[in-house]
Amino acid sequence: MRSPLFTLLLPVLLISGWEVAAHVIANPFVLPSLTTVVPILLHPFSPAYTLGSGSLIDNALTSLYRVAIGFLLAALVAIPLGIGMGRSRFMQDFLDSTIELLRPIPPLAWVPLALAWFKIGLASITFIILIGAFFPILLNTIDGVKSVKKTWVEVAETLGARERNVLLKVILPGSAPTIWTGLRVGFGIAWMCLVAAEWLPGTTRGLGYLILHAYNFGQTNLIIAGMVVIGVIGILIDQVFRAGERKWFSWRALER
Amino acid sequence: MTLEIRNLVKEFPVPGQEPIRALSGISLSLPPQEFVSVLGPSGCGKTTLLRIVAGLEEATTGSIELNGEVVDRRSSKMAMIFQEYSLYPWRTVLDNVTFGLEMQSVGKHPAREAAMKYLHLVGLDAFADRYPYELSGGMRQRVAVARALAIEPEILLMDEPFGALDAQTRNMLQKELLEIWEKTKKTVLFVTHSVDEAVYLSDRIVVLTERPGRIREIVDSPLPRPRDRTSPEFARIRRHVLDLISESGQPKEDLRVHPASL
Ligand SMILES: Nc1ncnc2c1ncn2[C@@H]1O[C@H](COP(=O)(O)OP(=O)(O)OP(=O)(O)O)[C@@H](O)[C@H]1O
Ligand SMILES: [Mg+2]
Numbered sequence: 001m002r003s004p005l006f007t008l009l010l011p012v013l014l015i016s017g018w019e020v021a022a023h024v025i026a027n028p029f030v031l032p033s034l035t036t037v038v039p040i041l042l043h044p045f046s047p048a049y050t051l052g053s054g055s056l057i058d059n060a061l062t063s064l065y066r067v068a069i070g071f072l073l074a075a076l077v078a079i080p081l082g083i084g085m086g087r088s089r090f091m092q093d094f095l096d097s098t099i100e101l102l103r104p105i106p107p108l109a110w111v112p113l114a115l116a117w118f119k120i121g122l123a124s125i126t127f128i129i130l131i132g133a134f135f136p137i138l139l140n141t142i143d144g145v146k147s148v149k150k151t152w153v154e155v156a157e158t159l160g161a162r163e164r165n166v167l168l169k170v171i172l173p174g175s176a177p178t179i180w181t182g183l184r185v186g187f188g189i190a191w192m193c194l195v196a197a198e199w200l201p202g203t204t205r206g207l208g209y210l211i212l213h214a215y216n217f218g219q220t221n222l223i224i225a226g227m228v229v230i231g232v233i234g235i236l237i238d239q240v241f242r243a244g245e246r247k248w249f250s251w252r253a254l255e256r
Numbered sequence: 257m258t259l260e261i262r263n264l265v266k267e268f269p270v271p272g273q274e275p276i277r278a279l280s281g282i283s284l285s286l287p288p289q290e291f292v293s294v295l296g297p298s299g300c301g302k303t304t305l306l307r308i309v310a311g312l313e314e315a316t317t318g319s320i321e322l323n324g325e326v327v328d329r330r331s332s333k334m335a336m337i338f339q340e341y342s343l344y345p346w347r348t349v350l351d352n353v354t355f356g357l358e359m360q361s362v363g364k365h366p367a368r369e370a371a372m373k374y375l376h377l378v379g380l381d382a383f384a385d386r387y388p389y390e391l392s393g394g395m396r397q398r399v400a401v402a403r404a405l406a407i408e409p410e411i412l413l414m415d416e417p418f419g420a421l422d423a424q425t426r427n428m429l430q431k432e433l434l435e436i437w438e439k440t441k442k443t444v445l446f447v448t449h450s451v452d453e454a455v456y457l458s459d460r461i462v463v464l465t466e467r468p469g470r471i472r473e474i475v476d477s478p479l480p481r482p483r484d485r486t487s488p489e490f491a492r493i494r495r496h497v498l499d500l501i502s503e504s505g506q507p508k509e510d511l512r513v514h515p516a517s518l
Contacts, residue, residue, distance in 0.1 A: 151340055155355075156355070158329055159355060160356060169358070170344070173347075255389050
């Protein structure tokens with residue numbers, strides 16, 4: 001393990017290079033100086049820096065709320081479906097071809113259909129996010145359920161477990177680490193889809209909206225500030241998922 | 257409680273081919289508190305036999321009865337200890353042992369008490385709050401034994417439980433198993449590869465032929481316990497069993513399966 005200073009070396013160089021380049025180019029629309037970006041980030045609660053579209057935090061909360069809804073709906077559908085498909089050959093054979101057909105379609109390719117079905121608004125945005133989060137959660141759940149050792153189930157049965165308890169006390173905990181990975185990846189993709197989903201016409205809040213709005217006003221410094229916030233939130237949530245993984249599922253890595 | 261195995265035949269269907277015959281007409285009766293070992297070459301159907309007795313696999317023909325009743329896999333009269341590592345890695349040692357009691361809807365406190373009692377019996381009460389990954393192979397199998405005993409079965413089915421352990425640990429666990437067996441008075445059906453283990457542990461040794469497994473001979477092992485592995489009597493029984501096994505390696509005319517004899 002090298003010192004943390006070393007791992008920070010490249011970011012520091014990049015930022016310095018950026019600042020130098022900004023002065024050389026001297027065109028804030030192409031590359032704004034750090035000094036115009038940092039103040040925005042230092043005032044996340046103030047609406048004064050965002051061209052009248054609410055503070056950074058307001059926009060972040062709006063975005064998080066949208067992602068949360070789409071993500072939870074995706075999990076609510078994908079986890080039970082994945083358990084069913086992992087457990088039942090019949091369900092797997094019945095659904096597999098459809099899922100394989102839909103899976104390669106990028107979430108954003110659904111935008112026109114989403115608009116046609118749900119009109120402009122929260123429902124369309126949620127739908128796009130749902131599509132983005134759905135497949136990683138589903139596929140990981142199926143994998144997780146299939147990775148549950150047959151012996152674990154048989155032990156439970158010989159100790160008197162009925163179907164319900166086999167599911168709740170063996171299948172679920174046994175596949176939980178993999179499902180959790182699916183949720184982490186799914187959330188990551190949902191967060192990425194969100195930005196584009198917030199470019200849908202009629203959107204008036206959210207980090208995705210904010211950077212597009214900033215572009216329309218030629219405020220590249222605000223675009224970059226928005227991107228930084230999007231990135232930081234993405235990292236933070238990923239870290240939360242990883243912390244949960246270490247706390248609850250360390251048994252999987254340690255198992256021999 | 258007498259375990260009655262009657263004329264067990266097991267065939268595994270193979271698509272587009274002749275089915276694999278794993279067992280061919282096994283009959284065996286285990287009176288209460290008897291320790292019986294099943295010995296035979298790899299692939300002769302020992303695991304299959306145990307799985308059928310446990311109710312995890314269905315016999316093609318033949319039957320398993322406990323005091324005249326057909327056995328269900330969820331019956332708490334029998335518990336199985338598996339060949340492979342079978343603890344739940346997400347549960348602590350204690351919670352592994354209470355698992356069966358939870359399945360039987362025993363309350364939390366009585367379940368913990370019972371589990372601690374059996375953990376004590378296998379000498380692991382100090383490890384109750386540890387996770388399986390913190391334990392050695394021998395300790396894990398002890399926990400599996402405690403977990404099986406906790407539901408207070410009449411019959412213990414053990415499938416090469418010590419097969420993956422080193423010789424020293426293995427000898428220790430054999431000794432402990434006998435002590436537990438003497439204390440708890442279970443009937444034990446014990447599958448093994450090891451002649452030495454079978455002679456050391458059992459009242460009777462069922463020697464199977466190569467696949468399809470049939471009973472080659474049932475050998476009595478009447479030596480008083482604790483047994484001395486170096487005694488001439490021990491060596492004599494061991495010799496006899498070894499002979500049976502090496503003979504069963506070369507199929508003889510009288511070992512072939514005649515459809516009429518099934
Ligand atoms: N589910 C199954 N489908 C098809 N064949 C099977 C199945 N289970 C077991 N067999 C076959 O039945 C035979 C007996 O297998 P079994 O596992 O009972 O042997 P074993 O005596 O326990 O072997 P070992 O000593 O290696 O554990 C083997 O040839 C095996 O390939
Ligand atoms: Mg076996």
